[in-house]
Amino acid sequence: MKIYLDLTNLMQQEFISGIQRVVRELTVRLIQQARNLNYEIVLLSYHEASGKYLILDTEKVADFFKGIPGEKRDCYSQDCLSVFDFEGGSVFFELDAVWMNPVRRSFLYPLLKNHNVRIITFFHDLIPITHPHFFHSIGIINFMNFLEANLRWADTFLVSTSSTAAELQMIQQRLGFEQQTISVLPLGFNFHQVDIPTSEISDSVKKIKESGPYILCVGTIEIRKNHQVILDAFDKRLHQDGFQLVFAGRNGWMADELMSRIMRHPLRGKGFYFLENLDDTSMDELYRNAFLTVSASFVEGFGLTLIESLMRGTPVIASNIPVFREIGGEFCDYFDPLQTNDLIQKIERYLHDPLQYAEKKASLSEYKPLTWDDSADAFAEVLFAEKNKKSLCQPLKQIMIRSERTDLLIETLRYLEHFLPFITEAVIITSSINPENFSLHCKTRLKLIWILLDEAGLQSPVSEKPFWWIADDRIDPVFLLSEDNYRPLFPLSEDYFIENGTFKVYFCGDFFALDFLSESHFFTAEERKTTDFLKEHHFPLLNYDSCMPQVISKNCFMKMIQEYPEICKGDLDIRSIYFNITVHTNPDIYIPLPYQTMNREFGPLSGESFVQPKRFQFENYDAALYEAGQPLFNFSQGWHDDTLLENINKIQHYERDYQKRWSAAIAENVFSQIYACQYRELPSFVIECCPNKLSFSIPSHYQFVHGADKQIDVRLVWRKFPKETLKGFSLKWELRSTENDLVFEDHEDVFFGQAVVTLGVNVQAGESELFFTISGNFSKTGKIFSKTIPVQILFL
Incomplete structure (x- = not known):
């Protein structure tokens, strides 16, 4: 199984802040976990110019994030991946700050669900929703798009604190979305007590250490992190108390006034310091030698700086918010983030009582947070967990065929009985074929079960109405649904349709791409109504009208009819309706695969709307294709002793013609898209x-x-x-x-x-x-x- 991670944001950023640190630490360890468990991690970075994901070299990324010398640009491989080509049955894991990515998740997620890709999203926080005044409007809009797409399409949510879990659960309830699974997986920390050569420590950090005690605040300069209350306390009292003040981070957003105050501060460089782009060695030295650290945020998603400070034995005074109390517990002291004097009092208590300060530092040896390895283990348990497959599978021995054509049905049954040996029964749904007369002309090993529409007072079905007799007791719990012109070309076993408790279902195209890239006249009326129904109910949009037998669960189909009775009105592609619903509701036991049918016309192409078969296992028999001047002229149209050998030659001949037509269709599609880009309309x-x-x-x-x-x-x-x-x-x-x-x-x-x-x-x-x-x-x-x-x- 593959696990996809979109690292676009991390690969483009030149700095490492809270989210980037989490992504880096977990990615390195998940790569190792996947290697040990025989899974495949696929790291991606979106390339906007080509509209494709670039696939990163996993080992080079791991080495780069571990600090092994190298260039970030060397992490890119030569391979790429279209948004339409994710592998079915895999996992798309959202860990990075992807809401600012060029690929909107409201576009990407339906494509992933089309291909039965599970979406697991880690929410670092929900602050753009709960506290929007701390963000620019574009950031809020992007995050809302990200959140709404996840509420509609994601399978599992991960968060780092119970506080964020409660907020996410409340949002789901208020917006009326189904309650998805939310797992709380705390983040970790790695600390190794080592002697750091002074030559590796920045000169500014050395100067601060030598100049007296200092208070440290780590984090991006933004209003939400409340640096201003710390600076107020410094100006009002702490400087007089003999403290230096160090802000370690980078300039963020919506903090122009605060940054102006920082850069113009009269003590800047002489007791007050703003340090940017420090490496891990210098940051470690700052943490270890600080008198204490202060985290004054109004709201946070986790609070990694608390852990980093406590693990180095440095006391922490944090704002009294739920997330910090969950992370720091009794090991931190807390203050009202709106009260400067409260912060001053908490700091001066330790300044004026050295014994209490020493006891506090000694108590921090008992603080034992998770390590990054522990955290990665918890994430891996979710990502790499074996799926508990609900068994819908029973012996597959029956095929259902609709037919009004005696000669064609007789010939197709001969193919079925020779090439599908596991099939022992054929259910024939008809309104015009007489079973007694048929038996005089057809000798077969298959047991024939007749469902006569006239006896039921029903008309001959035009499209999918045979499904309404699925409740007949003679129909097995699991069966193949077919037509009288769908013929196997080679011997197949039951594993072709059901293997290890998994149903294999075969799609031929993508309604989503066709709908997204094309004008409505590329749709038939049936395709348009089918697409509208699936979109309305937020189901995948694959086209399963693949002109080959498909495996059906009687129970799942009857359940679908009960839940969506409107599909009984007809004019819908019921195969596509059924499989998209069933794959969506049973993702662990249905795997969508590209179809394998020859003579299934691909129609007008648009983007990735149709699939090119990699091989052919079935034929959509059409007598017109065997006429003079047609691709299959001179080949036999019926069963004979050398059919298997002839089919091999037939496919080779057909493939040459097919490739010509496919190439022509691709060329047409390229012209249409270039024309659309130039004139803002399709060439219609x-x-x-x-x-x-x-x-x-x-x-x-x-x-x-x-x-x-x-x-x-x-x-x-x-x-x-x-x-x-x-x-x-x-x-x-x-x-x-x-x-x-x-x-x-x-x-x-x-x-x-x-x-x-x-x-x-x-x-x-x-x-x-x-x-x-x-x-x-x-x-x-x-x-x-x-x-x-x-x-x-x-x-x-």
């Missing part, structure tokens, strides 16, 4: 039909692939068009050379109200530039309206 064809006039809305230019069959869908929009004027109305399209020689032409009659006319084009001429003309002809009135555009011919 629309004709507005008005009384006695046609208005054309077509691309300024177009592209055809030489030798490839191209189909252009032209949408017709009718505007108060008198029906009687339509007689003799037809569309004509032609290609001509630059010398006006005719290269190709065709025409089609149009009927009133027709929504789409499909124009077929095939270019065999050798010219690279042609002109494409589309015209509407009214034979009754003699009027002709036309438009011509240049086209580029692409030779592949």
